[in-house]
Amino acid sequence: MAGKRLTLADVARAAGVSKMTASRALRNAGDVSRANIEKVQQAAREIGYIGNPIAMSLSNQRTNLVGVVVPSASNIVFAEVLAGITEALSDSGFQPVIGVTDYNIDREAETIRGMLSWRPAGLIVTGLDQPEPTRQLLEHAGLPVVQIMDVDGTPTDGCVGIAQTEAGTAMARALIAQGRRRIGYIGCDLAGDTRATKRRAGFEAALAAAGVSLVGTLVSEQPSSVVAGRKLTVEFLSRHDDIDCLYYSNDDIAVGGLFHCMDAGIPVPEQILLTGFNGLDLVQALPAQIATTHTPRHEIGLKAAQLILEAADQRSNRVDRMIELPTRIDITPGFPR
Amino acid sequence: MAGKRLTLADVARAAGVSKMTASRALRNAGDVSRANIEKVQQAAREIGYIGNPIAMSLSNQRTNLVGVVVPSASNIVFAEVLAGITEALSDSGFQPVIGVTDYNIDREAETIRGMLSWRPAGLIVTGLDQPEPTRQLLEHAGLPVVQIMDVDGTPTDGCVGIAQTEAGTAMARALIAQGRRRIGYIGCDLAGDTRATKRRAGFEAALAAAGVSLVGTLVSEQPSSVVAGRKLTVEFLSRHDDIDCLYYSNDDIAVGGLFHCMDAGIPVPEQILLTGFNGLDLVQALPAQIATTHTPRHEIGLKAAQLILEAADQRSNRVDRMIELPTRIDITPGFPR
DNA sequence: GCTGGTATCGATACCGGTACCGATATCTTG
DNA sequence: CAAGATATCGGTACCGGTATCGATACCAGC
Incomplete structure (x- = not known):
């Protein structure tokens, strides 16, 4: 049942040595005879001693x-x-x-x-x-x-x-290479999430370099989720209907977008190419193709x-x-x- | 810049009081004059003192x-x-x-x-x-x-x-109430995951009570994922084609199953009712309905x-x-x- | 037999806080 | 004014380990 926790002193007493010797024996810190090492370790095992990392940390400062x-x-x-x-x-x-x-x-x-x-x-x-x-x-x-x-x-x-900026750039080039020109951006770019902001900057810069500018942008301050992505997509499409590509700030919301398109009968990727970010496991199993950037999380x-x-x-x-x-x-x- | 970290002694010195008084002042532990409390807290702020939880833990044993x-x-x-x-x-x-x-x-x-x-x-x-x-x-x-x-x-x-067992039972009853009789089970029931096992037991028991037994069972030892769910569903359906309902061990694999059905042109839920577990956010956004049990994670x-x-x-x-x-x-x- | 070296051990002083208790000063009270 | 109460402080001993250093024993070498 035990009263209080066992300390090194208990081990030392049980093994018939000093605290110091017990400490050294349990840590294999040298300066202990083989006989005592075994005696101490045996004693520790028998009484069920568990070291106290707090005391240890205080002592050796790490x-x-x-x-x-x-x-x-x-x-x-x-x-x-x-x-x-x-x-x-x-x-x-x-x-x-x-x-x-x-x-x-x-x-x-x-x-x-x-x-x-x-x-x-x-x-x-x-x-x-x-x-x-x-x-x-x-x-x-x-x-x-x-x-x-x-x-x-x-x-x-x-x-x-x-390289987040570069990731945005690369995707913009890939989309342009696919012949997409009327591109929209949908993001859950939380204020503290500078990565999404960087990707978007790289993305827009590369578009601009190709003489393309975003048809529209819809940014939400909510945390990203599939549900949020679906809602945002509905809202975006109600404002801009002549779109052939959507770049989302991540896969979650892109998947939400896909689900809306499937329900709305919009052919993906033929009519609209959806693009996420991260390469989540989920994306591989989807019943329609969306583009993504795989990241080694x-x-x-x-x-x-x-x-x-x-x-x-x-x-x-x-x-x-x-x-x-x-x-x-x-x-x-x-x-x- | 600093050499070593500041200690309570430094605060005490700066405030012109003893360690003990400084300690009490910082903790509002009483037995300190209002004047000293402010002097100590002021000093602590000025020199940028941060307490050491390790020493504190060692001292008061928690x-x-x-x-x-x-x-x-x-x-x-x-x-x-x-x-x-x-x-x-x-x-x-x-x-x-x-x-x-x-x-x-x-x-x-x-x-x-x-x-x-x-x-x-x-x-x-x-x-x-x-x-x-x-x-x-x-x-x-x-x-x-x-x-x-x-x-x-x-x-x-x-x-x-x-109540996991009960959750399985309840879902079995609900499915039967929906008129489903030819039911299969697909699970990623890891050995250590006793919750999934309990749900399944409750599920089968309730089916049995209604005179129904599982058409087939497919259990994998992999961790659950949408991809895994899709593969398992393909495998299951290749063995049992006369099915009107599938009970999955969780939403992830159920969603994978749905994706397969959508690609294979199987009407969900008309032909096969898919059933997951957890009520993930994702499920609400799907382009087809699957059943699930919402859990307050x-x-x-x-x-x-x-x-x-x-x-x-x-x-x-x-x-x-x-x-x-x-x-x-x-x-x-x-x-x- | 004496000296120096090596192996082994333990006493002591920390690490940085807090609990406990005694000391001091001021204030009441009869 | 003596005696007790109250408020405020600081000294000391811990908490449970480890580093350091001195002590002891035993050995080889001359």
């Missing part, structure tokens, strides 16, 4: 925690990034601590501050475009920081992501965590690496128009 | 952490539960620490053990059916534990979820976290409450057959 800051937990994209992070950390002895900001910069600053107070072994933060005070916070944190999702800018330390999480682990391994407080992962455009030709 | 153990991070269902938990915790001063088990019971035990070593303020664990050793671990953890998703069984402490997370907060608030180490949340069947009548 933890086995990795802070992760994402804007949304329910968005499947970040969920997959988190899965990548957890996978990389799973057998390393490190534990992720997740913070969610809801795309709110104040909450982001607060979350980061809260995490730093725990002196984690490293920090993974979404995005490159924190406001200056937050950036300072990261800069002077004195621990490895990896910013993820994005490489369009200057990271404070490490960085793993994709899982791998972003994986790499980011690996960078932290490497830095922690060599007791460095910097990562100082920038990793750009490739994206891939997936576009099935519609009938030529 | 943390502001809430451990959360889920089987999957990328599954949207758990992502939404996590969102609910983060929401409930967001302004409470508590932080969630998330652990992912990948439906592996060994990893689950290990994860829980790791979390307990941090002495969190509480623990939220997915499922009621941990193996005995793990159950013991929770039982003797000496802190509030809430098991979530499921109320079909005996919780070790608190519990927030839905977000609210499960919310309530679970609230229970932990309440217990932590009154320094209790138990929750001792069982909350069953309602589900709602959403079924649009197809043409009578």
Whole structure:
């Protein structure tokens, strides 16, 4: 039943050695005879001792925690990034601590501050475009920081992501190559989501370079979802009916758009080519083709965590690496128009 | 710039008081004059002091952490539960620490053990059916534990979820009421996912009570996804063609099934009524109707976290409450057959 | 036998907070 | 004015580990 938790002193007593020797024995820290190592480990096992990471952290000024800051937990994209992070950390002895900001910069600053107070072994933060005070916070944190999702800018330390602006540009070129000219944009570009904004900027720039301008734009401040995408599409089409292509800020809303088109009898992609972003699993199974840009979400999480682990391994407080992962455009030709 | 981190002693020195007085002033712990409270808080603000939760935890034997153990991070269902938990915790001063088990019971035990070593303020664990050793671990953890998703069984402490078996039963009755008789089951029932198994059991039992038995069953050990659902449906239909209804273990694979039916020209729900589980946002936007059971995923997370907060608030180490949340069947009548 | 080296161990001092209790000063009260 | 109450402070001992360094024992070498 136990009263209080067992401490190292209990192990030491059970093994008939000092606390110090017990500590060294359990950590394989040397300066202990083989006989005592076994005696201590045996004793620890028998009484069911579990170390106290809090005391350990206080003592040696570092933890086995990795802070992760994402804007949304329910968005499947970040969920997959988190899965990548957890996978990389799973057998390393490190534990992720997740913070969610809801795309709110104040909450982001607060979350980061809260995490730093725990002196984690490293920090993974979404995005490159924190406001200056937050950036300072990261800069002077004195621990490895990896910013993820994005490489369009200057990271404070490490960085793993994709070229967002370039992704928008590439898709614009691909759509033009498909012969599309009357293109609309529909987005759930939350204020805090600079990635979507960058893609859109790259997209519009490339269109302009080809002498094309957007027929119309519809931007919502709601979080993206299939339902939202469907509604936005209805609204957009009620304003602009002469359209041969729609660029959505992500797959979720593009899929919503597709569902509307299917119900409305609009041939996709023949009449309207729908374009999302991310390359979600879902997209491959759809009963009609939509274009998308595949992004390595899982791998972003994986790499980011690996960078932290490497830095922690060599007791460095910097990562100082920038990793750009490739994206891939997936576009099935519609009938030529 | 800074050399090392600021400590309470620095604040005390700056304010011209003792460590103890500074500590009390910052916590509003009483026994401090109004003048000193302001002097200390002013000093803390000026030098930019951030408390050290590690030292604090070691000292008063409790943390502001809430451990959360889920089987999957990328599954949207758990992502939404996590969102609910983060929401409930967001302004409470508590932080969630998330652990992912990948439906592996060994990893689950290990994860829980790791979390307990941090002495969190509480623990939220997915499922009621941990193996005995793990159950013991929770039982003797000496802190509030809430098991979530499921109320079909005996919780070790608190519990927030839905009646899974009953959900299966209810859907079976609803389908029979719709006139469906030739029913098949398609599931991604991972070994560790006892919820899906319970629903299926309830479903089959209710069918049997109505004198109906499943035409066929196809179960996969892969994680569920839209793509998987589509493939499984193709396989199922190649074996059993005389079907008027399919019960899937969740919405993801049901949607995959729908997509196949749409491509294959099978009228849904007229010829085959498709039935998922969860009531995902996605389902409302589909271009064809599928039936589903709405589950309060977000609210499960919310309530679970609230229970932990309440217990932590009154320094209790138990929750001792069982909350069953309602589900709602959403079924649009197809043409009578 | 004495010296220096190596292996092994434990006492002590932290890490950065908080709980507890005693000390001091001011204020009441009879 | 003595005695007790109240408000406010600080010293000290923890919480449960680890780093450091000195102590001890045993060995080889001369």
